[in-house]
Every structure is written in C-alpha cells, then in structure tokens.
Amino acid sequence: MFKKFNLQGTMSGQNSVKTSTVRNIRLKLAKQFPGLEPCLDDILPRKANLIQIKCKDHITLYAVDSEILFFQRFEDPITPTLRLLHQYPEILPQVKVDRGAIKFVLSGANIMCPGLTSPGAHLPEENIPKDAIVAVMAEGKEHALAIGLTKMSTNDIKSINKGNGIDLIQYLNDPLWKTRID
Amino acid sequence: MSSEPEPVVTKRQVLYCGVCTLPPEYCEFAASRKKCEEWLKDTHPEEHARLYNDQAITQKLAMTTLSEGRVAKEAAKMEKAMSKEEARMARELEKKMASKVVIKRAERNKRKCVTIVLGLDVFGVDLKKTAKTFANHFACGGSVSKNPQGLDEIVVQGDFSDEILELIHKNHPEVPRDNIELTEEKKPKKAAP
Numbered sequence: 585m586f587k588k589f590n591l592q593g594t595m596s597g598q599n600s601v602k603t604s605t606v607r608n609i610r611l612k613l614a615k616q617f618p619g620l621e622p623c624l625d626d627i628l629p630r631k632a633n634l635i636q637i638k639c640k641d642h643i644t645l646y647a648v649d650s651e652i653l654f655f656q657r658f659e660d661p662i663t664p665t666l667r668l669l670h671q672y673p674e675i676l677p678q679v680k681v682d683r684g685a686i687k688f689v690l691s692g693a694n695i696m697c698p699g700l701t702s703p704g705a706h707l708p709e710e711n712i713p714k715d716a717i718v719a720v721m722a723e724g725k726e727h728a729l730a731i732g733l734t735k736m737s738t739n740d741i742k743s744i745n746k747g748n749g750i751d752l753i754q755y756l757n758d759p760l761w762k763t764r765i766d
Numbered sequence: 767m768s769s770e771p772e773p774v775v776t777k778r779q780v781l782y783c784g785v786c787t788l789p790p791e792y793c794e795f796a797a798s799r800k801k802c803e804e805w806l807k808d809t810h811p812e813e814h815a816r817l818y819n820d821q822a823i824t825q826k827l828a829m830t831t832l833s834e835g836r837v838a839k840e841a842a843k844m845e846k847a848m849s850k851e852e853a854r855m856a857r858e859l860e861k862k863m864a865s866k867v868v869i870k871r872a873e874r875n876k877r878k879c880v881t882i883v884l885g886l887d888v889f890g891v892d893l894k895k896t897a898k899t900f901a902n903h904f905a906c907g908g909s910v911s912k913n914p915q916g917l918d919e920i921v922v923q924g925d926f927s928d929e930i931l932e933l934i935h936k937n938h939p940e941v942p943r944d945n946i947e948l949t950e951e952k953k954p955k956k957a958a959p
Binding site: 623626667673686756761 | 777778779780786787788789791792795796
C-alpha cells in the first residue's frame, strides 16, 4: 500500500486530535485488536497529544511525539505501523513464512499460499478469518517482517494451498518505514 | 470472570541497525550487508557475536529448508546486488563532488540587494535551519524559496557574499571550498520571502 509514499510531497494537513476523538480511536482499536488492550494505555495514554496527518489518496497517519503509530486509508480499520509492532509483538496474530519468501516480501510482493504451508512456515492452529490484519514473521527471525491482510482464511490457505494468501500492507524498509516526521 | 492476573505487557526496546535501519537479523538481506556487520561489531559487539558467530550461521542453515544449490545461487545474487549498490554510492559521491554551491548577488531596489545561495541541499544541509542562521547572524531577513527552475534556494536580504562564504565554510565543513562559486546577477523582480 505504501509502494510510493513521500511524506514531504503528499502531506496536505496536520492537526492535533481532540481528546474525545482520541477516546473514539481507542475504542475502535480495542474492538479491532483484542491483543492491543493491555498495551493501549502505554501507546495512547489518556492525555496523549495525538497528531493526525492527512496525506494524498485519503491516507491518514496518527502520530505521537513524532513517531508514527497508526495509519488509515479511506475508512478502513486503523492499522498499527511496523515499528509499533516491533515494540509490542502481541498486538497482532502471527503467521510465519519460510526463508525463501523473505527476499520477495522485502520487495513488497504479496504472499502466496505455498509460502505459508511449506516446511519452515507456520500458520496458527485457530482459524484467522479473511480480511484480517496479521503480523508476518519470518523463519528464524525474531522480529516481524511485514504487516499483511489475509485474502483467504487460514483454514482455506491450508486446504486450497493455491493463489494469493496474504496481501502486504507494510514491509520492512518500505517508504512508510523510512518516513520520519520532524 | 476468572481472577487471572492481567499479563504485563512491556514495551520492547528494539535495536535497529545504523546502516540499513532494519533489525540486525535482517541485515543479511540488505545490499549494505558488509557495512551493517561492521557497524554492529563496532556498536553492539554482543549482538554481533550472537548473530554472526559460526555456530549461529550453521544453525540457521540447518534450520532453513532451501536446497544447497539455491543457497549458493542466492549468495551469488547477494554479492552482485552488493557490488551494484557500492558502485551506485560511488557514483553519487562523485556527483556530489562535482556539484557547486553558487552564491549570487542580485539587485532588489535601487540601493538594496539580496544574496542568493543555490545548491546547498545537495550536500545534505538543512536549508530552513541554515537560512534562519544566516538571518540571525546578519540581523536581517532570510528565507528559503523556489527559483523558476524549481530548485530551492536561500535568499538573504543584503549584500553578504563574502561573509556567507566564510559562514558556510565554518558551519558546514562538509562543503569543500572549491565547490563554492561567487557570481553576480541582475535580477529585475523583487525577492519575496
């Protein structure tokens, strides 16, 4: 999603968010990501100075203290950034891809089913439904590789094993990763 | 509800490589792998020992599911990518050395003029901060604006060509003296901040 993203060029407005809106965002996040609840107070304290940055293509970034925490496209669910995921790995369910896929994921390619079912890859026991946000881990690595959106439920991925499994929203060293706010 | 204690979730401190900004375990996929390894050795020797010692490498290879042929092919590809990246950096450095910083003096009103500094951003200088510093130093107006070619330039109200040369040299030693050029120019329009 952030294949071509340049903060300088596309930023159209930046403003602080009202506390009531912050509360709204917290509620939405808690509902969306059950794993996020214990950390929510750390990430978004009640008096957080949340800044909302609007960019081209209806992309909105939410930042606290010059660190981008969440982003949103149109009215899609608010997603955490990869940096936040590294600090709190439990907030998203995890899938693992095998080592051969790492190279392709790092250039932004979507993940095909065989990459998730081959030996070395790992899918969780319980089913993750379609259109869910997951953390993509890599075989042999401690930190998340990317954040993806499931195009098929994990049960389907295990059984059908063909086609597009997970679409990538964010990956290491993509333009959003490199973006810094001053 | 059961009386289980809430799991205490603490924020993890993540170490990011200074060269490629990825977690060090992913440095092997970056084109700057060798530099990453050196950086890690200099700054965090424990991490370096953990990730790069022979035992870890053989363990990793044993864990992976790639066949031997693939591993060799991948290694060759990475070497090529690394040398390409190094060539690119060398070319960019050359371009940097060749590009110039131009200091011009242009007229604004009959007796007032402005000094324009072009081309500092190529050397990674923060234009806005530098414009402010110049303005503070000379107690006059200074700003960054775009010239008709679309490039950013620093405009300082007043005639300070020589002093600006000295200031750049003092504050930004990364700009070599030979690259700075002093010229004159007649500019009919008023320089707006």
